[in-house]
Amino acid sequence: MSEIRTGAPTPPGTNNVVAVDGASMVFNEGRSNQVDALCDIDLVIGPGEFVSLIGPSGCGKSTLLRLIANLLSPTSGTVLVNGKSAHQARLEQDYGMAFQQSGLFEWRSVEKNIELPLELKGWKKADRRNRSREMLELVKLTDFTEHMPWQLSGGMQQRVAIARALASHPALLLMDEPFGALDEMTREHMQTELLRICAAAGTTVVFVTHSIPEAVYLSSRVVVMSPRPGRITDIIDVPLGGDRSEGTREDDTFYKLITEVREALRASETGGPIVVGVRGIEDR
């Protein structure tokens, strides 16, 4: 379990995978529809960690993920990935990304979808083929190499999307509610698969979710966020160990941790330093 906690100063040159320092994000600044999405976020993630971002909708957890991915640039503060600026990390394809919708290209076969990031990196055809075979073994879809995405179930599509995100062996995997659209059984199965895959590759994961059990089951740390403006209100360590299986879900520690996260979420919504003014009425 990592000892690195939020708020710790980040000296440059350390081997942190993600280092967010005082990042704020304001949309439509200075206009009537101004939204303070994130406020003064500090977050440091070490190699091999699995960190979940959890909070009510509108708390900016997806925005934080997009700051790390450099799909958005913070209004203030800095984001470092692998010790480089997030922008440089994106140019070098240091991370893989998966979304709630698998986002597979429907005109490409399963194999070709997985090869997409490699193609864009300029890999040779034979190398791409080898790697996609390797990834298909990892996600257990070797029988579906030539299939088109629409011929697969939702869970299988999501596995292809994960294979695509990991195809270039990135050190960091960013996931935005990847299992949100799946049924409960498939979802639990996919969670176990994801842990297996990431443990095998030693991948660091930042995982956005609004399911408490999912966050607890997967993570080494759960980051609890509050809305308007999005802040980190609590970070909960999950001492369930590295070897988790379906049995872990029956564990007493598992239930205790779920309760702990739930209480932290409630506290972030009701208490906290956020002043509820006139605005609070329309926000319910």
Add this chain to the structure above:
Amino acid sequence: MFLVSLVLVASLWELYKFLGPEDGGEIFGWPVLPRTGARSMPHTWEMVQRLFDPEVRGNDRPIWFAVAGYAWYTFRMALAGLIIGSVFGVALAVVMSRFRVIERGLLPYVIASQTVPLIALAPQFAALGGNWDLPKWTWVAALGAFLAFFPIAISTLRGLSSPAPASLELMDSYAAGWWVTLRKLRFPSAVPYMVPGFKLAATAAVIGVIVSEVSTGVRGVGFAALTYAQAATSDPAKVYAAVFGAALLGLAMFGIVVAAEAVVMRNRPRDVAA
């Protein structure tokens, strides 16, 4: 199914010819009912029979053969028009999707271009051709292209902006530039939208070519229809030979697009909404 509907249309024609008033009719004083006399509505079998008679007296060439020749000429011009129109339409859509400013500035002109009366325009076009020493048929093809580019540009523009935000973010996360995103994501996503645009364009190209043949005197099937129609008083069935030729030509153009659709859409899900 096609044969059944063909028989049905022919029967309706004959039924109306049998029941309708000889000299046309009026409803509430409006002369809306067409005349059914032999000059205005020849029997369907006469039309078919006429196909196998010589085009002009003293010539062995049956009229269907002559019409097929005209139609083939028109077909080539329409195909050229469709190809030119596609290149131009797709290029326009790409530029408009790339620069919103250009889309806002250009789109009204693109729409206005389709309200220009083509028949009035055709001779002007052909006159321009005189300066550049190009054969007349190129100008007829250009007018086909003029009608064809519009549905292609509009449907392609819509298709290029169809990718889901997550797909665009994905390409962004790969640090893919505009050109790569266009090739790998926007174009393939646009294909299901472009297919109906091309279907409209194929028939529009035929209409454009036929209409401009009439006013430029290029000897395709439209020109044939006009000259046959001048002989309609003595030979009313003859003009329908040209009409059949034009209709078959339109179907052939449409068929090419449908065949192309089958190729490009072969691996796609069936239920794509266009």
